[in-house]
Amino acid sequence: DQQVKQNSPSLSVQEGRISILNCDYTNSMFDYFLWYKKYPAEGPTFLISISSIKDKNEDGRFTVFLNKSAKHLSLHIVPSQPGDSAVYFCAASGDYGGSQGNLIFGKGTKLSVKP
């Protein structure tokens, strides 16, 4: 069973508009959440993270929102740029089942930002 779910395989957005990528999780023991961006043939690149004690974290054009009661987080990119076109992965971490620090990833959402 998937503990981290990204239900939208793809998203297309016009340049300058907002991109909203969603992620749901099932394990309430997760206490740290991360978003990664990945280009083909490269490793994932860290974007932004949020601890479970917060509900929002902002870094430039990127903002992550966490709704613990709904077990839901989202990444907002404003304004979207063509260079943001990539696959975005949501990941979660926590001291669950004895594993310390390894990440559980969703399947990713492919974002296309059209000029």
Added chain:
Amino acid sequence: DTGVSQDPRHKITKRGQNVTFRCDPISEHNRLYWYRQTLGQGPEFLTYFQNEAQLEKSRLLSDRFSAERPKGSFSTLEIQRTEQGDSAMYLCAIPKSHGYTFGSGTRLTVV
């Protein structure tokens, strides 16, 4: 420069052959992680090291897989008797203050 160097970037091998990948963090880190990413999936945890000690192995890591970190710096991941299902990108990662830094990965294709 991601801070984690992986070699080779690409490897094509025939089914049944053995392959070995290497991961070199540029600076010292106690922890080092291996992940695997197949098409359409996110990266999946394989194993991690605390210094030289391999502390956890995923059930994805069959007996044909072995990983080492002999001096607590670089790490190797070996796959014996490769199968077509082993085709994937193998990623190495080290923890950073707010996240994990991944290497560029080794793309393995088993033909």
